[in-house]
Amino acid sequence: VVLVCVPPASIAPVIYWAMNRNLARTYSDVGSIKTQCLAEAERLGVPMARLVGGHPVAGRERGGPAAAQADLFLGRPWVLTPTPASAADALDAVRRLAAACGAVPVEMTPAAHDTAMALVSHAPQALASALAAALRQATPDSLALAGPGLRDVTRLADSDPVLWGQIAGGNAPAIAGVLEQVAARLSAVAASLRTAEAEAAFANLVADGNTGRARLPGKHGSRAREYATVPVVIADEPGILARLLGEAGLAGINVEDLSLEHSPGAPVGLCELVVAPEQASRLAAVLAERGWTVHPPSATVTDG
Amino acid sequence: VVLVCVPPASIAPVIYWAMNRNLARTYSDVGSIKTQCLAEAERLGVPMARLVGGHPVAGRERGGPAAAQADLFLGRPWVLTPTPASAADALDAVRRLAAACGAVPVEMTPAAHDTAMALVSHAPQALASALAAALRQATPDSLALAGPGLRDVTRLADSDPVLWGQIAGGNAPAIAGVLEQVAARLSAVAASLRTAEAEAAFANLVADGNTGRARLPGKHGSRAREYATVPVVIADEPGILARLLGEAGLAGINVEDLSLEHSPGAPVGLCELVVAPEQASRLAAVLAERGWTVHPPSATVTDG
Numbered sequence: 001v002v003l004v005c006v007p008p009a010s011i012a013p014v015i016y017w018a019m020n021r022n023l024a025r026t027y028s029d030v031g032s033i034k035t036q037c038l039a040e041a042e043r044l045g046v047p048m049a050r051l052v053g054g055h056p057v058a059g060r061e062r063g064g065p066a067a068a069q070a071d072l073f074l075g076r077p078w079v080l081t082p083t084p085a086s087a088a089d090a091l092d093a094v095r096r097l098a099a100a101c102g103a104v105p106v107e108m109t110p111a112a113h114d115t116a117m118a119l120v121s122h123a124p125q126a127l128a129s130a131l132a133a134a135l136r137q138a139t140p141d142s143l144a145l146a147g148p149g150l151r152d153v154t155r156l157a158d159s160d161p162v163l164w165g166q167i168a169g170g171n172a173p174a175i176a177g178v179l180e181q182v183a184a185r186l187s188a189v190a191a192s193l194r195t196a197e198a199e200a201a202f203a204n205l206v207a208d209g210n211t212g213r214a215r216l217p218g219k220h221g222s223r224a225r226e227y228a229t230v231p232v233v234i235a236d237e238p239g240i241l242a243r244l245l246g247e248a249g250l251a252g253i254n255v256e257d258l259s260l261e262h263s264p265g266a267p268v269g270l271c272e273l274v275v276a277p278e279q280a281s282r283l284a285a286v287l288a289e290r291g292w293t294v295h296p297p298s299a300t301v302t303d304g
Numbered sequence: 305v306v307l308v309c310v311p312p313a314s315i316a317p318v319i320y321w322a323m324n325r326n327l328a329r330t331y332s333d334v335g336s337i338k339t340q341c342l343a344e345a346e347r348l349g350v351p352m353a354r355l356v357g358g359h360p361v362a363g364r365e366r367g368g369p370a371a372a373q374a375d376l377f378l379g380r381p382w383v384l385t386p387t388p389a390s391a392a393d394a395l396d397a398v399r400r401l402a403a404a405c406g407a408v409p410v411e412m413t414p415a416a417h418d419t420a421m422a423l424v425s426h427a428p429q430a431l432a433s434a435l436a437a438a439l440r441q442a443t444p445d446s447l448a449l450a451g452p453g454l455r456d457v458t459r460l461a462d463s464d465p466v467l468w469g470q471i472a473g474g475n476a477p478a479i480a481g482v483l484e485q486v487a488a489r490l491s492a493v494a495a496s497l498r499t500a501e502a503e504a505a506f507a508n509l510v511a512d513g514n515t516g517r518a519r520l521p522g523k524h525g526s527r528a529r530e531y532a533t534v535p536v537v538i539a540d541e542p543g544i545l546a547r548l549l550g551e552a553g554l555a556g557i558n559v560e561d562l563s564l565e566h567s568p569g570a571p572v573g574l575c576e577l578v579v580a581p582e583q584a585s586r587l588a589a590v591l592a593e594r595g596w597t598v599h600p601p602s603a604t605v606t607d608g
Contacts, residue, residue, distance in 0.1 A: 057449050069599050071537055071574075077449055108445060116446035119438065124457040126506070127431050129513030130489045134423065134482060136516040141412060142420035145361050145381055146520055152459045153428040154520075157513035165507030168497065175506075176497035178438060179490045185434045186487035193472065193480035202430070202479075203469030209433030209461035212440040216450055216458075233375055239553025241562075242546055249543025258545070260561050270375075295373050 118174035132157030228280035436461035532584035
């Protein structure tokens, strides 16, 4: 198997080059957009029976050899996009390569893959960037009122413009479709906000968002599940998190996740420990007994 | 001071009721929208000299007595919105009340406050919900490809529709203005994605988002600053985070923040420890020496 790992615009030419030299029996790639490069390969005259497009859905916001990780693919989906022309043994070879890297092979058509990525990756990038772009004209007073919500929504806005221009350019119609849908909904809500229907329109939007978000799979690829959070006040000093988690570990409680919330201008913060619902009250009791300031656990948080 | 803490629609009537009974010398409230309720108070004939609107910018996604926290306001902004009619001693009394709760009093006009909240709170809610709403029609195969980026952007979409309908209803024109701006940008990008300008338009959007997001203040209310992240592979078992953070604490290193990334279907995950840049390589060395699988630190992450 030859696995071509080059920038999107070079994938098809490099596959063509490698096939002409008969370097392997099967060819694949790791590009994050599939339709465009498979079409280009066909145009170039690549024997499509030996080509199975691939996209390991793993990666980081950092690149280069220093960011390499041997476990990067562990448990992550590796999408395979065979065409009707792909030979069964070629698909099987690439599937085994993905599995050998610890990934979970997932078969999709090239078009279905690109449509999915437009929705779950490319459009979210555009929304985060569009909202962050609106912060350019904000007064410093306004920005000082920003909380964790705005930071979450705009986190992706730190991404690289050049890379994202190339990604979007290779999947433009699918991304345009999602952005048109979302922009239309936002425009409709904005229009309603200028009428007597303001409250109902916004409530409907949030309710529809509840429904959509509940469909995201939860931790470890399973369906969303219920967790409980235990809020604990912590000082901003070395070792404090370790002491806190040490107490939880000694009690045999698995902390599934945690979030830290720093108070602006204050040397203390709030740490929310996320645990299984049946362990929350015991954890709170153990921590309180050991002198921590613990707030009442909440058992209504859904992971995702 | 009488501090009125009731749902938005009841704030002005309750202030009017309390003033008629002469319950105090100064009146304030904690509503998250200011213009509407001050106008209503004036309409009701409230003596505006004794009224100073307020909004402590703190709170949680959970309500009720069980979610109460004595340190909720610690270090958080508490916006005061005096009108030209407000008496100086009334403003001073409310300012001292905010300070007594540990908050940082910030003075703004009611209109400036509502404009700021539309941008940093209400519009982000709408964007998160609109994107999450678009997930309703997605195939399960598509949703299985969702990564942490989509989860960040849509996290707010779990919010309460009824509460958010009321909030949006009380600040509708300001929110509409932000949503119109963002929707127009998204529509323009979508249109460009259907032309030869696709790549440049998307790159420009992301670059503008970089600029806007860099303006968000960082931890503890300061300007954004540089951090380094040290990625460590961890097993999904009780006490593992405590052991990891314990090693960092023993080395005298303050972990500023951390993020956990679970691999779908795999019992291991990646923990990224966020520390001051000058401590990153020492932390990585200490952890590696103690047997942890540590990836090369990255010194290019900006907090915010």
